[in-house]
Amino acid sequence: MKEFLEGSRAVAEAVKLCKPGVISAYPITPQTHIVEELAQFVADGALNSQFVNVESEHSAASVVLGSTATGVRSYTATSSQGLFYMAEVVFNIAGMRLPVVMTCANRAISAPINIWNDQQDSVSLRDAGWIQLYAEDNQEVVDLHLMAYRLGEDKSVMLPVMVCMDGFILTHGIETVDMPTQEQADKFLPPYHALYKLDVDNPMTLGPLADPDYYIETRYAIQETHKHVLTLLPKITAEFSKVFGRTYNGLIEEYRVKDAERVIVAMGSVCGTVKDVVDELRDKGKKVGLLKIVSYRPFPAQQIYEALKAIPKVGVLDKAVSLGSFAPLSAEIKAVFFGKKKKPEVISSFVAGLGGRDITKNSVREMFSMLTAKERSEFIDLKPELLKDTYE
Amino acid sequence: MNKFLFAPGHTACAGCGQSLAARLVIDASGPNTIVANNTGCLEVFSTKYPESAWEVPWIHSLFENASAVASGVEAALIYLGKKDGVNVIAQGGDGGTADIGLQALSGMLERGHDILYVCYDNEAYMNTGVQRSGLTPFSSNTSTSPIGSASLGNIRPKKPMPEIARAHGIPYVATASTAFIPDLQRKVKKAVSIKGPKYIQIHVPCPLGWRHDSSLTTQVAKLAVETGLYPLFEYENGALSAQRKIKPLPVEEYLKTQGRFKHLLNNPEQVKLIQAIADNNIARYNLKIEAENSA
Numbered sequence: 001m002k003e004f005l006e007g008s009r010a011v012a013e014a015v016k017l018c019k020p021g022v023i024s025a026y027p028i029t030p031q032t033h034i035v036e037e038l039a040q041f042v043a044d045g046a047l048n049s050q051f052v053n054v055e056s057e058h059s060a061a062s063v064v065l066g067s068t069a070t071g072v073r074s075y076t077a078t079s080s081q082g083l084f085y086m087a088e089v090v091f092n093i094a095g096m097r098l099p100v101v102m103t104c105a106n107r108a109i110s111a112p113i114n115i116w117n118d119q120q121d122s123v124s125l126r127d128a129g130w131i132q133l134y135a136e137d138n139q140e141v142v143d144l145h146l147m148a149y150r151l152g153e154d155k156s157v158m159l160p161v162m163v164c165m166d167g168f169i170l171t172h173g174i175e176t177v178d179m180p181t182q183e184q185a186d187k188f189l190p191p192y193h194a195l196y197k198l199d200v201d202n203p204m205t206l207g208p209l210a211d212p213d214y215y216i217e218t219r220y221a222i223q224e225t226h227k228h229v230l231t232l233l234p235k236i237t238a239e240f241s242k243v244f245g246r247t248y249n250g251l252i253e254e255y256r257v258k259d260a261e262r263v264i265v266a267m268g269s270v271c272g273t274v275k276d277v278v279d280e281l282r283d284k285g286k287k288v289g290l291l292k293i294v295s296y297r298p299f300p301a302q303q304i305y306e307a308l309k310a311i312p313k314v315g316v317l318d319k320a321v322s323l324g325s326f327a328p329l330s331a332e333i334k335a336v337f338f339g340k341k342k343k344p345e346v347i348s349s350f351v352a353g354l355g356g357r358d359i360t361k362n363s364v365r366e367m368f369s370m371l372t373a374k375e376r377s378e379f380i381d382l383k384p385e386l387l388k389d390t391y392e
Numbered sequence: 393m394n395k396f397l398f399a400p401g402h403t404a405c406a407g408c409g410q411s412l413a414a415r416l417v418i419d420a421s422g423p424n425t426i427v428a429n430n431t432g433c434l435e436v437f438s439t440k441y442p443e444s445a446w447e448v449p450w451i452h453s454l455f456e457n458a459s460a461v462a463s464g465v466e467a468a469l470i471y472l473g474k475k476d477g478v479n480v481i482a483q484g485g486d487g488g489t490a491d492i493g494l495q496a497l498s499g500m501l502e503r504g505h506d507i508l509y510v511c512y513d514n515e516a517y518m519n520t521g522v523q524r525s526g527l528t529p530f531s532s533n534t535s536t537s538p539i540g541s542a543s544l545g546n547i548r549p550k551k552p553m554p555e556i557a558r559a560h561g562i563p564y565v566a567t568a569s570t571a572f573i574p575d576l577q578r579k580v581k582k583a584v585s586i587k588g589p590k591y592i593q594i595h596v597p598c599p600l601g602w603r604h605d606s607s608l609t610t611q612v613a614k615l616a617v618e619t620g621l622y623p624l625f626e627y628e629n630g631a632l633s634a635q636r637k638i639k640p641l642p643v644e645e646y647l648k649t650q651g652r653f654k655h656l657l658n659n660p661e662q663v664k665l666i667q668a669i670a671d672n673n674i675a676r677y678n679l680k681i682e683a684e685n686s687a
Contacts, residue, residue, distance in 0.1 A: 021468060021471035021472070022464060022467045022468055022471060024464065024467075048471075049471070050467035050468070050470055050471050052463060052464070052467050052503070053503070054460065054463075054499055054503075055495060055496070055498065055499035055502070056495060056496075056499070058456070058457065058460070058495075058496070059457065059459075059460035059463070059495075059496050059499050060460075062453060062454070062457035062460030062461050062463075062464065062496065063460050063461070063463050063464035063467065064464060065453055065457075065461055065464060066428060066451065066453075066460070066461035066462060066463065066464025066465040066467075066468070067464035067465065067467050067468035067471075068464075068468075069451055069461075069464075069465070070426075070464070070465045070468035070469060070472070071468065071472070072467075072468035072471050072472060074464070074468075088454060089453070089454065089457065092453050092454055096453070198426050198449040198450075198451055198465060199449055200423065200424045200425070200426065200448065200449060200478055202449075203423075203446065203447055203448050203449045203450070204449055204450075205439050205444035205446050205450045205451075206449075206450070206451040206452070207439075207451050207452035207453055208439035208440065208441040208442075208444060208452070209435065209436050209439055209440045209441060210441045211440065211441070214441050214442075
């Protein structure tokens with residue numbers, strides 16, 4: 001049924017459809033509305049779940065680690081500093097192969113403290129072993145949560161999934177969402193059956209010490225599973241499409257890319273703005289397009305290669321930086337083409353939107369106009385008046 | 393033949409008080425127990441892959457989060473309708489309990505989970521090489537509170553963890569010692585019979601870190617109790633309900649058994665300060681056996 005919903009409410013309803021038995025979270029803006037809605041569902045008896053109010057994000061992640069290890073589907077959500085505070089648990093959950101699903105309401109990282117959106121938080125945890133999926137709008141957020149449990153809990157995967165949604169832009173943005181029914185959700189998402197769990201009838205040791213004779217294989221195994229997800233996720237999205245009627249590739253989305261001369265690569269809600277600019281420029285006869293990355297981890301290098309190999313000029317829009325090096329997504333897009341014969345003539349890097357600076361249609365037009373023969377590495381929409389050499 | 397729930401064959405040092413206590417705790421709690429363990433000696437010496445000493449379901453995640461992991465285990469069991477008849481134990485060393493794990497422990501206690509927390513107190517970070525923790529005793533010589541021309545060892549007394557646990561308003565708090573086995577197991581059995589959060593802190597000698605012969609573990613632990621330096625007591629619903637009465641021995645009797653206190657033996661002023669700690673415990677917990685009335 002189509003409903004006009006705040007993004008956070010839509011996520012909470014999607015999570016409710018997935019019937020997690022344990023939810024644990026610690027409040028941080030802009031994640032709060034999601035967990036407040038879930039707490040209300042539990043308080044109203046509309047969701048049968050143990051809601052554990054913890055004293056920190058570190059414990060929120062640890063609680064869902066423990067509950068998932070006991071064989072119960074579990075959920076948490078956080079943002080920014082909260083994600084960083086739980087970072088060691090985030091790595092631990094993946095290492096223990098526990099299919100937790102977490103929503104990251106993407107927010108900038110302190111200092112300076114800033115509650116507004118960019119993607120530095122989740123992008124910085126790209127090496128944790130989690131599958132990371134980025135949503136463009138609230139419909140996609142809802143659908144990705146259903147797919148996240150299905151994917152992470154697949155016996156051939158057994159990995160946690162982080163669904164990333166831009167803070168405020170999506171979490172507090174109100175849009176029309178076609179909310180699945182419980183019947184549809186149940187058809188798509190079977191109950192969770194753990195491969196291994198804490199059970200007094202079948203005692204097992206989880207989380208042992210692995211010395212140099214055993215450690216590296218555990219990391220290799222996760223790496224191999226991520227490769228496998230690149231083939232499994234499109235199959236799951238195809239099944240999703242059969243049940244819900246909405247079609248996703250799951251890894252990337254090509255928007256008017258086929259004959260394009262200039263393409264911007266981006267993740268998350270900014271893709272909607274880029275699509276609008278692409279349409280406007282196309283109407284003026286400009287051959288432009290967008291490549292949206294949905295799955296940042298696993299990184300769909302082959303699909304990106306196929307999508308961009310014949311595009312002369314590519315610009316990569318990052319809402320995060322790797323201070324002291326290249327913008328993270330741009331570096332990885334360039335890596336896709338290293339040593340390849342077919343490749344873009346130019347791959348430029350644009351860092352934009354940090355700390356919630358609006359990325360307007362003008363910002364996107366500027367990026368397209370910068371896609372010339374000259375390779376660029378730019379911060380977009382900087383204020384020159386704030387860039388004085390000296391301060392009094 | 394009795395089957396231990398904590399099997400022999402692990403890699404703990406000879407004379408390890410923690411390995412003894414861990415076996416006593418799990419055997420008292422029984423097979424219907426799920427254990428969440430902080431990082432530390434116990435985790436390392438009992439679960440080096442592909443072996444495990446644990447005959448009960450057991451999970452280790454990180455150094456400081458066993459309390460929160462156990463909270464998740466308990467919540468999951470409640471969701472599954474399987475909590476009744478299953479004990480959940482969270483456990484760790486003194487550093488994982490009183491220092492880095494204190495926040496998670498406090499959260500677990502405050503939320504009222506039906507979990508027993510066991511702190512194995514060997515009074516320093518033994519797993520990393522005898523560094524000072526918040527439960528290291530006053531004047532103890534550790535690798536990060538070393539003695540020297542300007543130092544007499546650790547400058548602070550032990551953090552009062554049982555009192556901190558009690559202040560959460562939980563139904564049961566106790567201290568125990570590897571030297572008093574029936575007492576220890578009685579306390580564990582009592583704790584798991586009570587619904588809600590419980591805290592037991594067990595004094596577990598570490599021959600390597602305390603520098604005593606590995607054959608003396610029990611004697612050393614016993615002297616800690618008999619001098620009043622490690623009072624054994626129980627708090628039920630916030631009130632002191634029982635204590636092990638002693639005929640207090642001078643603290644030197646305990647200090648002289650261990651290398652970590654060796655520097656104090658020709659320093660009577662410093663020993664007086666330690667005697668004052670024992671005397672304070674004796675008064676506070678009413679430990680002294682009153683002289684029998686000769687009349």
